[in-house]
Amino acid sequence: MTNNGNGIDGIQPEPTVDDELLARYLAGECSAPETEEVRLWLDRDPENRRTADFLKKVWNTPPVQPPRSDVDELWRAVAAKTGIAAPLPRFNRIRLLKYAASFLLVVLLAMIVKLVGIPFLTSPAPVWQTVTVANGKTMKLTLDDGTRVTLDAGSRFRYPSVFKGGERRVFLDGEGFFQVTPDNEKPFAVHANHAVITVVGTEFNVWAWPGTREVRVAVKTGNVSLHGIDDAARAVMISNGELSVLPQNGPPTIPGPVDVAGLLGWIQRDMMFQNVPLREILERLERWHDIQFVPENGISLSERLTLHVQKGPLEDTLELIAALMDVDYKRDGRAVYLKSR
Amino acid sequence: MYKEKQKPPLTTQESIGPDSIRRIRDGCTDSFERLFKTYCRPLVNFTCRYVGDVQIAENLVQNVFVRVWTKRDQLDPSANIKAYLYTAAKNEALKHLRHLRVVTGNAADVERLNKPVKSPEKKLGEDELAAAVEAAVARLPEKSRSIFSMSKYDNLTYAEIAEIENISKKTVETHMGRALKSLRKQLADFFVRVTRG
Numbered sequence: 001m002t003n004n005g006n007g008i009d010g011i012q013p014e015p016t017v018d019d020e021l022l023a024r025y026l027a028g029e030c031s032a033p034e035t036e037e038v039r040l041w042l043d044r045d046p047e048n049r050r051t052a053d054f055l056k057k058v059w060n061t062p063p064v065q066p067p068r069s070d071v072d073e074l075w076r077a078v079a080a081k082t083g084i085a086a087p088l089p090r091f092n093r094i095r096l097l098k099y100a101a102s103f104l105l106v107v108l109l110a111m112i113v114k115l116v117g118i119p120f121l122t123s124p125a126p127v128w129q130t131v132t133v134a135n136g137k138t139m140k141l142t143l144d145d146g147t148r149v150t151l152d153a154g155s156r157f158r159y160p161s162v163f164k165g166g167e168r169r170v171f172l173d174g175e176g177f178f179q180v181t182p183d184n185e186k187p188f189a190v191h192a193n194h195a196v197i198t199v200v201g202t203e204f205n206v207w208a209w210p211g212t213r214e215v216r217v218a219v220k221t222g223n224v225s226l227h228g229i230d231d232a233a234r235a236v237m238i239s240n241g242e243l244s245v246l247p248q249n250g251p252p253t254i255p256g257p258v259d260v261a262g263l264l265g266w267i268q269r270d271m272m273f274q275n276v277p278l279r280e281i282l283e284r285l286e287r288w289h290d291i292q293f294v295p296e297n298g299i300s301l302s303e304r305l306t307l308h309v310q311k312g313p314l315e316d317t318l319e320l321i322a323a324l325m326d327v328d329y330k331r332d333g334r335a336v337y338l339k340s341r
Numbered sequence: 342m343y344k345e346k347q348k349p350p351l352t353t354q355e356s357i358g359p360d361s362i363r364r365i366r367d368g369c370t371d372s373f374e375r376l377f378k379t380y381c382r383p384l385v386n387f388t389c390r391y392v393g394d395v396q397i398a399e400n401l402v403q404n405v406f407v408r409v410w411t412k413r414d415q416l417d418p419s420a421n422i423k424a425y426l427y428t429a430a431k432n433e434a435l436k437h438l439r440h441l442r443v444v445t446g447n448a449a450d451v452e453r454l455n456k457p458v459k460s461p462e463k464k465l466g467e468d469e470l471a472a473a474v475e476a477a478v479a480r481l482p483e484k485s486r487s488i489f490s491m492s493k494y495d496n497l498t499y500a501e502i503a504e505i506e507n508i509s510k511k512t513v514e515t516h517m518g519r520a521l522k523s524l525r526k527q528l529a530d531f532f533v534r535v536t537r538g
Contacts (some may be wrong), residue, residue, distance in 0.1 A: 019525070020518030027492045027517065029499050054532050058524065061471040063386070063494045067395055071381045078377060078403050082410040084370045233368075 017041045017048075025052075026059040083227065083235035083251075126160035133157075133174070135290035138267065143170070146181040147188065152266050154209075154287035173210045177267060179203050180222075191229070195246045198225040204238070205263055209283075213248040220260045226252045269311045275304045278325065289314045291331075295338040299327060359418040365409075366416040373413075376422070377406050384430050387495050390487075391434035401433040424501040427491075431505060470531055477527040481520055488513055489520035 017025075017038055024030045025038050042049050079085040133139045133155045141149050144163050151157055155174025163186065172192040180188045182201025190197040192208030195215035202222020208215040217226050219238045226244050227235030234251035238244045243258035265271030269288060273281055279301040282293045291314070295301065305324055309317050318329050318336065330337045357376055364372040381402060388398040405426060409416070416422075478486060478493075488506065491497045499517075503510045525532075 018518065019522040020514050023492075023517035023521040024499075024514065026521070027499070029514075051532070055521070055525070057470065058474055058528060058531075059493060061474045064472070064475050069382055069385050069395065069399055071378055074381055074399055074403060075374065075377055078406050078410075079370075079374070081403070081407050084373070084410070 022052075022055065026055060080223075080237040081254075083225075083233060083237070126162040126164050128158060128160050130156065130158045135287050138269075143168075145183065145186075145188075148179045150177040150267055151175070152287065153290075172206055172208055175205070175207050175209065175266065177203070177205045177264060194229050194248070195252075196227055196229055196232070198235075199223070205260070215246040216243060217246075217252075218243040218258055218260050218263050219255075220264070228252070265309075270309070272308045274306050276306075277302050277304055278321075281305060281307070281309075281321070285309075285314070285317060291334050291336050293336050293338060296327075296340055298340050299325065299338055357422060362416050362418040362420075362422055366413050366418065368413070373406075373410055376409075380423070380426055381406075383495060384426060387427060387491075388430045388434050390490060390494075391431065392437055397437065398434075401437060402430055405429045405433055421501060421504065423497070424504040427495070427497065427501070428505045470528075473528060473531055474524070477524050478520075480527065481523055485516045485520040485523070488516040492517060 021030070021034060021038065024034065030038065038052075042052055076085070131139070131141070131151075133151045133153050135153045137153050139151045139155075141151070141157070141159075143149065143159055144161060145168060147168070149157065149170075151172075152175040155172065155176060157174070157176065158171040160169075166186060168183070168186050168188040170188075170190055172190055176190075178188075178190065178199075180199050180201050180203070184200065188199050188201075190206055192206050193210065193212075193215050195206075195208060195217070197204070197206060197217055199222060202224055203220040204222065204224045205218045205220070206215070207217070215226075217224060217238055219240060219242055221240055224238045225235050226238060226246055227233075228246055228251070231251065236244050236252045236255055238255040241257055241260055242255035243260075243263070244252045244255040246252040262272050262274070266284070271284075278299075282295075282301070285291065286293060303325070305321075307320055307324060309320075321327070322329055325338075326341050327338045328341055330339070357379055361372045361376065365376060384402045384405070385395065385398045388401050389395055392398055392401065408429070409426070478489060481489060484506075488502055491502045491505070492499070497505070499510050499513045502513050506513070
């Protein structure tokens, strides 16, 4: 009742209602006395009431809405990105239409152990095969379902001769490029170190060398779920052109863009190393050429280099490293000695 | 009222209380899903006013929710989750616009995107008043416009707006008063039509 005058001569001044009060009234922000004040004002003059009615109408006009979002679809994407759900069947229904081409998985097997008899198709239990790729080689393998895997030198790969049950599961130590045959009903799972990588049908690269503390997954096409074993709650979904790294401890990194074609250079032995520690480059060269580096103590293996290793004789690469690191090299059989200049 | 077992559909915003936030903080995905489905569309509409493009708005809103989940251990059940979400969405939008400014180097482009979105299905004359109101709001000075829109379209309280814009409640009231004054002036023709027609 702030606007009541002292009413000495019995005439009360007109209650005025300013725009701020009106705005509060429309927005529902009025206190009880303020609401009362507005009501008094309304009763004063029919013109006021008309004004108020008009403004209420203005207040209640709907906005020009943007096109309606599909909340369910947006939710599915958020659930996937946070690892809450791995909507593989749904994704597959959508993605399968797009990725109709067959996928190849090539698995490298350097040594086939105890593989004498090929199990009959009616055999009840699948026979597990383990193959190890010799240094200096890559290996391509086709699995029971047509999935093709390419494995890099030094990798070890374990897979069943026949995929039974609801999941196609394989085990990898090393590096492999997978081209997975689509199958709605049976997700394909790669167990590498402590990571579990699940796909339905897609092309992706797994980097999981024993002795390293991490697993790297890069996707060429499709969608791949990555999580640490027993840590499915924190899985991430990696899409086309993305990379995620699962550290020894903790959840995988949020997938980020990467030059996948560059990462896959190892398949052709033509690889661009971008800011990569020397140790990693040397380890890869050791496996590709079946050599053993013996660096002198003073040489820093954690120094990061950027270099392009092209297909060709080892000598060319050694020359390049020698120039970059200012070292001399000497070959002696399988050993390559590195000495600071 | 819904039965206990039945999962409620797109809920009213009143059903996201401190208990829900506590559950989300403790990792309950169902509560998080409810939070998402409750605020997704209003937040997209809100964000769209800043960035002018629905798909961009959807992406930004998704980013907000992903961050809410990954940082859920920092959620405060006693705080206002609605203000938090709107503030986060606004920051994402402004960040996006700043990025655009850097990328395009053209302030005029950014300014253009800042205008309200025109719905393709809206026919002129279909609801003249609504269109006129929208236009009048668009002509308000930037601060008053965003505050007024938040109150009218997003149904945010003055307290929430004050929190999101990082200003005092009094300042919100001042802006609201100015906005209404301007609107009354701009829509004077309609007033005459409505009351005499």
